[in-house]
Amino acid sequence: MRYVMVQIPKSAPFPTPVPRSVPTSADVARLAGVSRATVSYVLNDSGAVRISDATRRRVHEAAEELGYVPHAAARSLRAGHSRIVLMPAPSFPAGPLYSRFIEELQEALGRLDYTVVQHATAGRHGDEAARAWAELRPVAVLVPGSGIGPEGVAVLRRAGARAVVTLGSGPVEGAHALLMDHESVGHCAGAHLHTRGRRRIGVVVPEDRDLDVFSRPRLAGVRRALRGTGATVTELALGYDEPSAARLAARWRDLGLDAVFAYNDEYAMLLMRALQDEGVRIPEETAVLGADDLLLGRLLRPRLSTVHLDLPSGRDLAHLVDRAVRDPGAPPQRHTVLGATVVPREST
Amino acid sequence: MRYVMVQIPKSAPFPTPVPRSVPTSADVARLAGVSRATVSYVLNDSGAVRISDATRRRVHEAAEELGYVPHAAARSLRAGHSRIVLMPAPSFPAGPLYSRFIEELQEALGRLDYTVVQHATAGRHGDEAARAWAELRPVAVLVPGSGIGPEGVAVLRRAGARAVVTLGSGPVEGAHALLMDHESVGHCAGAHLHTRGRRRIGVVVPEDRDLDVFSRPRLAGVRRALRGTGATVTELALGYDEPSAARLAARWRDLGLDAVFAYNDEYAMLLMRALQDEGVRIPEETAVLGADDLLLGRLLRPRLSTVHLDLPSGRDLAHLVDRAVRDPGAPPQRHTVLGATVVPREST
DNA sequence: TTGAAAGCGCTACCAT
């Protein structure tokens, strides 16, 4: 980290002197010459009570003058529930596709007036982490990957969470599940390569173990697609860097493969380039197939064939959460998402 | 969104019947046969008071049995302060570089025992948004881009925020600033292209106006680098899609440029491919320079030259925030980060 | 060593 420090001129150490204490509704009441109850009624526009316009104005002015801002914690303590949706940080490095999905989801939840809290699950894991999450008394919890067990779900529900949704991992008792069907991605890929006449198929599995949640099911899916066809499936470890790709490419001819499903477009691009540098002709000698349908995949030559994933939109999931929150009695549901379709371009 | 619903068997609508109410410290006290005060002492391991081991054990057992989890809101209400670090969602589409930075930052803050709250700033903007943020009484606020003015900073400080840090935009009175010096990125790019003997230089400015915060300073930097050299600078609007790139490439020969700084690697890759499809030889006819030093830039042929950005690590910033929180009296500081260095490869 | 009680800021009853 390189930086240059510049001292602010002494003349203005602070633009506004930091007030000793934060104004409360009592301060507003005092200034407006009314009771705290009245302040609350006015500021919350409570339909149940009628307040004269004169008083309303006085209260609003007082609030304005003091720069009053209600205290969310106090409010939700009193109310007995929060609008917090908790999302533990994913335990795997999020790709561009997943990042965008999360961003969309957050925005949509915000629009529904939820407060999204990203909780970094530093160190803790599993049901121990669930206890930390429960302290926030979230109204809903969205857990990516395999970050929670039945115990954890129970803890959260006991702490008042009206919906627990697991994202991507296998179903957990008591929780709603949004299953990402990565197995079918692999199946799709395997079937496509087989259709193209390929019989000796490599499958890239990232060395990053945190990606196992995705890569293992994809590999399994390829295996299933090819079972009984006489085609072979070879697992290929690959790190996300050029030397690793170069090493793999160097022994490519020995591997004798005629196709490879490269986990996703990024790994596919990396490997394809390494193979080309090694003189391997694509797709003639080896077909290369990615996944995620990134824009950049179209920029290589040959254009990268890919498996397009039909992720739910963030808005969809947000509404799903909202519905679950509104009807917490409903039995946990499992939604299997991820329509996978091959986008054949030039590399297969 | 395509999904298949599967009903959970009726026999187990819920693994554990949802208890009517969340256990409080009073429940624990009752079960352990002690007072609430004692429970608090035991569970917080308060050094100030000595509690007999027998009592300690009874309290712990009771807490365990009830599945007691303290209520964060109540605690921080009583304490008068929170450990919340608020981060409004960025108002611009975050690239891979920025996303990773944010993730790192969140993890580091979590490790320092802060709770990171991502607040989706749906609709609201500027000082109006600041009021919404202040409701959470965050101990620190990290605002990416130009999302806040002096008024907003004052509101947050009044609400008890001990540190307000702006990320990337110009300095705001009263707030610490982590200035991302995008102007120098442009300067660096301009200087490099000039050194390479280029004199008619195009600069890509993404059509996405949300990226103006970054793209405008970069453009200005190029202009500054080339001022007085007789070289020309041409602004080029470009959308992040292939048709847009193709349109720009189609009129390339008319533009008569011999170099282009393409905002970042992604736009550079997009444009470079379109130019090549148009028959423009790179770098002979036109040099192409990106920024961000993404791995994928190395996969094109020619390899993409780029401006490498020396971002601070998330850990660094987290510690900076922590220090500011611990010493809230200190005058706001401005840190200018982003060491920019050209990584010349084959495209320039 | 433990308990009683006050109070953080807010809202919703029940009076007036």
Place this chain on the structure above:
DNA sequence: ATGGTAGCGCTTTCAA
């Protein structure tokens, strides 16, 4: 139409 007040769950004096 407005005010008094109880109490959400927690910590922390002060007293015993």
